[in-house]
Amino acid sequence: MNRENQESLGRCALFTDLQEEELRDLARAARLDERGAGENLFLMGDPADRVYWIESGQIRLSKVTEQGEEVIVAVLGKDNLFAVVAGLRETTYPVSADAMTPSRLLSWGRSDMAALFGRHPELVVNAMEIVAARMRELQDRYHELATLAVPQRLARTLLRLADEHGRPGDQGLLLDLRLTRQDLAELTGTTLYTASRIVSGWSQAGILSSGRRRVEILDLGALEQLARSGPS
Amino acid sequence: MNRENQESLGRCALFTDLQEEELRDLARAARLDERGAGENLFLMGDPADRVYWIESGQIRLSKVTEQGEEVIVAVLGKDNLFAVVAGLRETTYPVSADAMTPSRLLSWGRSDMAALFGRHPELVVNAMEIVAARMRELQDRYHELATLAVPQRLARTLLRLADEHGRPGDQGLLLDLRLTRQDLAELTGTTLYTASRIVSGWSQAGILSSGRRRVEILDLGALEQLARSGPS
DNA sequence: CGAAGCGTTGAAAATAATCAAGTCATGTGG
DNA sequence: CCACATGACTTGATTATTTTCAACGCTTCG
Numbered sequence: 001m002n003r004e005n006q007e008s009l010g011r012c013a014l015f016t017d018l019q020e021e022e023l024r025d026l027a028r029a030a031r032l033d034e035r036g037a038g039e040n041l042f043l044m045g046d047p048a049d050r051v052y053w054i055e056s057g058q059i060r061l062s063k064v065t066e067q068g069e070e071v072i073v074a075v076l077g078k079d080n081l082f083a084v085v086a087g088l089r090e091t092t093y094p095v096s097a098d099a100m101t102p103s104r105l106l107s108w109g110r111s112d113m114a115a116l117f118g119r120h121p122e123l124v125v126n127a128m129e130i131v132a133a134r135m136r137e138l139q140d141r142y143h144e145l146a147t148l149a150v151p152q153r154l155a156r157t158l159l160r161l162a163d164e165h166g167r168p169g170d171q172g173l174l175l176d177l178r179l180t181r182q183d184l185a186e187l188t189g190t191t192l193y194t195a196s197r198i199v200s201g202w203s204q205a206g207i208l209s210s211g212r213r214r215v216e217i218l219d220l221g222a223l224e225q226l227a228r229s230g231p232s
Numbered sequence: 233m234n235r236e237n238q239e240s241l242g243r244c245a246l247f248t249d250l251q252e253e254e255l256r257d258l259a260r261a262a263r264l265d266e267r268g269a270g271e272n273l274f275l276m277g278d279p280a281d282r283v284y285w286i287e288s289g290q291i292r293l294s295k296v297t298e299q300g301e302e303v304i305v306a307v308l309g310k311d312n313l314f315a316v317v318a319g320l321r322e323t324t325y326p327v328s329a330d331a332m333t334p335s336r337l338l339s340w341g342r343s344d345m346a347a348l349f350g351r352h353p354e355l356v357v358n359a360m361e362i363v364a365a366r367m368r369e370l371q372d373r374y375h376e377l378a379t380l381a382v383p384q385r386l387a388r389t390l391l392r393l394a395d396e397h398g399r400p401g402d403q404g405l406l407l408d409l410r411l412t413r414q415d416l417a418e419l420t421g422t423t424l425y426t427a428s429r430i431v432s433g434w435s436q437a438g439i440l441s442s443g444r445r446r447v448e449i450l451d452l453g454a455l456e457q458l459a460r461s462g463p464s
Numbered sequence: 465c466g467a468a469g470c471g472t473t474g475a476a477a478a479t480a481a482t483c484a485a486g487t488c489a490t491g492t493g494g
Numbered sequence: 495c496c497a498c499a500t501g502a503c504t505t506g507a508t509t510a511t512t513t514t515c516a517a518c519g520c521t522t523c524g
Binding site: 149150190191193194197211212 | 479480481482483488489490
Binding site: 063065067069071073085088089091094095117121124125127128129131132134135136138139141142143145146147186189 | 295297299301303305317320321323326327349353356357359360361363364366367368370371373374375377378379418421
């Protein structure tokens with residue numbers, strides 16, 4: 001693993017306390033995983049034996065029911081660590097991970113991670129920090145799901161995605177993701193049809209510009225307003 | 233703090249690795265907090281400066297929106313530790329905690345906990361374990377909320393409560409909690425009315441016996457069936 | 465005894481899901 | 495390079511579910 005990787009790792013909250021040298025060893029111990037769009041990294045229920053770091057691309061964490069209904073738990077981009085708990089305990093992954101776009105990841109086996117945590121107990125506190133942050137976000141989303149109507153939730157989903165994955169587009173803030181309406185629905189907890197109707201409506205109103213696997217936010221203020229309180 | 237408390241703490245997953253002596257010191261360092269039914273322990277947004285252990289009673293963790301809508305995140309009984317993260321980092325509580333019944337709790341300030349974690353880094357791993365388990369449960373509930381109809385969710389809520397707080401009752405499995413229909417609704421993500429209707433229906437069908445702040449499960453099998461797939 | 469809190473139930477309304485039938489791009493193979 | 499198959503998206507009509515609003519009965523407790 002090269003210097004480039006090492007620099008990327010320096011941006012990871014888990015490893016902030018590490019010395020230059022340790023970081024280099026870590027980069028060297030990592031395995032490089034590459035996945036094309038739609039390819040799987042691991043499935044829910046698989047033994048959780050590796051911790052992953054996203055170098056580039058987007059990873060979708062999702063859960064599927066017996067009935068085949070899918071819910072997207074998170075969409076993670078560049079410079080994100082996930083499956084941290086795999087480094088601490090022998091369990092199974094609680095979600096499946098798939099690449100949404102071609103992605104490069106670094107990963108470490110549990111034994112390597114466990115050894116690192118043994119040498120640097122303070123890193124476990126960092127790991128806790130990461131998990132606690134995810135917990136808080138999930139609690140917020142749970143709360144939204146329980147109390148808000150679909151349009152409000154969808155607005156918030158878009159704002160969250162914009163925050164994490166937005167970049168300047170032709171006329172506004174473009175979501176740098178190739179999300180289908182189905183994906184949007186699964187992120188929001190609704191159906192493909194309802195999501196489509198709402199997106200169409202907002203496009204007509206000039207709030208969004210949307211297309212095939214593409215959403216661009218034109219009027220951020222209006223969207224934020226919709227996120228706060230449903231329309232009259 | 234006395235020997236009784238010390239024994240109670242021995243049952244805590246966080247402290248399993250501790251020596252007898254450390255456990256005694258821990259019990260001594262603890263503060264005893266008592267709360268009557270409905271009394272508050274801390275509010276969402278308060279500085280998170282104490283970690284709590286439930287000696288007896290039930291604690292409700294909930295979130296409230298600006299509009300006053302409440303969602304119950306968890307109902308915790310005896311022998312549960314919560315607000316673990318307060319021992320690791322300076323943050324604010326992400327939820328409010330209230331006693332549902334008269335409760336006795338032990339608590340420790342952040343500095344005490346931090347010192348303990350410093351002496352015993354392996355405890356941080358235990359703490360992570362506890363948080364990860366909560367995370368998994370929340371992910372499951374999130375998934376249910378997104379994909380299942382109200383009756384199925386309510387059935388699962390009851391089964392979860394029975395698992396954690398059930399004890400043999402007159403004719404079945406009694407939930408050892410004084411939950412109102414409102415509480416049940418907030419746990420399930422629905423309204424007081426819908427929850428009431430469903431509980432009434434199941435009582436008529438002989439699956440439950442319900443009353444004022446009381447639910448007893450008479451036909452566990454039927455409830456499990458309802459949790460799996462909605463009625464025809 | 466009275467008030468407050470908790471629970472139930474009916475009727476109406478709103479919301480979202482479902483079903484069905486399209487259109488429109490996109491990219492692929494002929 | 496074009497035809498076509500596929501996947502993505504849209505939209506209307508219908509249906510189901512759930513919420514909302516309103517009214518009332520029963521307990522429990524002060």
